[in-house]
Amino acid sequence: MKQPLAVRIALALGAAALLLAALPALAWQADNGDGTYTNPPLYADYPDPDVIRVGEDFYFATTTFANSPGLRILHSRDLVNWRIAGHVLPRLDGGPAFDLTGGNVYRRGVFAPSLRFQGGEFIVAFTVVGQNTRLCRAAQVAGPWRCHALDRAAFDPALFFDTDGRAYIATAIGSDGTVTLLSLSADLTRVTEARRIHHIPGAEGSKLVRRGDWIYMFNAVPRRLAMTISRARALTGPWETIHAIDSATSGGHQGAIVDLADGRWWGFVMQDKPAIGRVTNFSPIFWRDDWPVWGTPEAPNRVPAVARKPVQGQPPQQPATSDEFDAPALGLQWAWNHNPDDTRWSLSERPGFLRLKATRATGFWTARNTLTQKGQGPYSRADVRLDLAGLAAGDRCGLGTLGKVNAGIAAVRGEDGGLRLERHTIIDNGDRLAATVQPGPDVPLAAGTVTLRLEMDFTRERGRLSWLDGGTARPLGDEFELVYDWRTGTFQGPQVALFCFNTAAAGNGGHVDVDWFRFADRRADD
Structure with a gap:
């Protein structure tokens, strides 16, 4: 007999609730569901932000250092809910170290991109450390991108198109603070003039934005973790400069402003966090005497913890995290630690699994094909199911x-063919690596598989590694520190890492098959 409509609705709602409960949790949700959001919209290491609007769409370009693919761009309709749209560079070039051969480029690579939209194209300027500045163009942020290099390196380039269509790059480095304006040829391939236009002690991270008759220049001053705002009627000056906000007391030290379709303006700014890295906050701004002021008239000169969403009505959204490895390509949330050896990994050799073939290395730090994604605050739990038969x-x-x-x-596969678990901790102190290894118990194998767990609690600045014995997590080794340090390590907050390497001097290594990777933003017992 057909059930009454009310019963059918109740059953459907119950089934939907069970389905939602079974789905993997997503990353930090900044959208509060009541028309407000909580900073930061992306609770992860997304440094050196540049944000533009094209129509009703916003795009966010960010530093990716040595990670490959490089130069990530995200998309949003409201500056709060973001997804990863693509990467500009499929691979990094410039020498064997980008392939982790004969050295590494941790803390180097792609820095501080500047994104603009002009003439129906996205155009991004960026400088790979040690190389000349490049400009890349694409009709869509997902690519393909075509790139060319200028004849010089512009530190933290600020690409700017004036109302007459002419193109410029402003550049400054914190060791000096002199702002130099580079004029570009109409086809953007050549620097036609270089002229000093301003000086702010310690300034870098320049951004140029026009509003009416004023041109605004935003600069980070890293030594003070602060941001300055300068304005002038012409690019060549004269410029007047004020202190804006800082990371310690008011919410950030590198960023700029972006206009909304209705004529309002919003601010974005980067803030250093001790464990997770550098996060990007978004803030309403208001105008006082033609100066942008972060915050509101009631609470000026600081980024609010909670604010009204700048654009209402958009659904919650976060960058992808979990992966069943069923698709023919890796999800956009993944990046390799350096350029990968594409002969040593596959999604097709065993459909439904990511196969990582062991690479030769002296240890974890020098191993190629470590697959990463960003740690997520305030808490991350990552479980991965491995088939160890290979x-x-x-x-x-x-x-x-x-x-x-x-x-x-x-x-670890021993010489006797047996399997065991092993814990390593390697700390990069800049001039040396401090490494410890803690042997673990024999793996109680059932069909040659094991589930491993990584927990990162950024509120406590501590991480923990475990293996799952049935439904019970068995920690291996002590908790470890979660640390962000721009001078050592990778210049990034802690990244999740899937790895497979072999330190043997000769012979062929085997492989591990990754069945799935599942992320949650809460503890298993919550």
């Missing part, structure tokens, strides 16, 4: 972190 003697394959403190739990 491991060869000496292979070390597992889950951990990549950053200043590199902690990992690996399944």
Whole structure:
């Protein structure tokens, strides 16, 4: 007999609730669901932001250092809910170190991109450390991008198109603070003039924005973790400069402003956090005597913790995290620690699994094909299911972190063919690596599989590694520090890392098959 409508609705709602409860949790949700949001919209290491609007869409370009693919761009309709739209550089070039051969480029690579939209194209300027500045263009942020290099390096380039269509780059480095304006040819391929236009002691991270008759220049002053705002009627000056906000008391030290479709303006600014890295906050601004002021008239000169969403009506959204590895390509949330060796990984050799083939390395820090994604605050829990049948003697394959403190739990195949778990902790102190290894118990294998867990609690600045014995998490080793340090490590907050390497001098390594990676933003017992 057909059930009454009310019963059918109740059953459907119950089934939907159970389905939602079974789905993997997503990353930090800044959208509060009541028309407000909580900073930061992206509770992860998204440094050196540049944000533009094209129609009703917003785009966010960010530094990616040595990670490959490089130069990530995100998309939003409201500055609060973001998804990853693509990357500009499929691979980084410039020498064998980008392939982790004969050295590494941790803390180097792609810095401080400047994104603009002009003539129906997205155009991004950026400088790879040690190389000349490049400009890349694409009709869509997902690419393909075509790139060319200028004849010089512009530190933290600020790309700017004036109302007459002419293109410029402003550049300054914190060791000096002199702002130089580079005039570009009409096809953007050449610097036609270089002229000093301003000086702010310690300034870098320039951004240029026009509003009416005024041109505004935003600069970070890293030594003070502060931001200045300058304005002039012409690019060549004269400029007047004021202190804006800072990371310690008011919410950030590098950023700028972006206009909304209705004529309002919003601010974005980067803030250093001791464990997770550099996060980007968004703030309403108001205008006082033609100066932008972060915050509201009731609470000026600071980024609010909670504010009204600048654009109402958009649904909650976050960058992807979990992955079942069923698609023919890696999800956009993933990046390799350096350029990968594409012969040593596959999504097709065993459909439904990511196969990581062991690479030769002296240890975790020098191993290629470590697959990463950003740690998420305030808490991250990552579980990964591994099939270990393909491991060869000496292979070390597992889950951990990549950053200043590199902690990992690996399944290891011994010379006798047996399997065991091993915990490593490697700390980069700049001039040396401090490494410890803690042997673990024999793996109680059932069909050659194991589930590993990484927990990162950024409120406590501590991480923990475990293996799952049935439904029980068995910690391996002590908790470890979660640290962000721009001078050592990777210049990034702790990243989740999937790795597979072998330190043997000769012979062929085996492989590990990753069945799934599942992320949650709360503890298993919550």
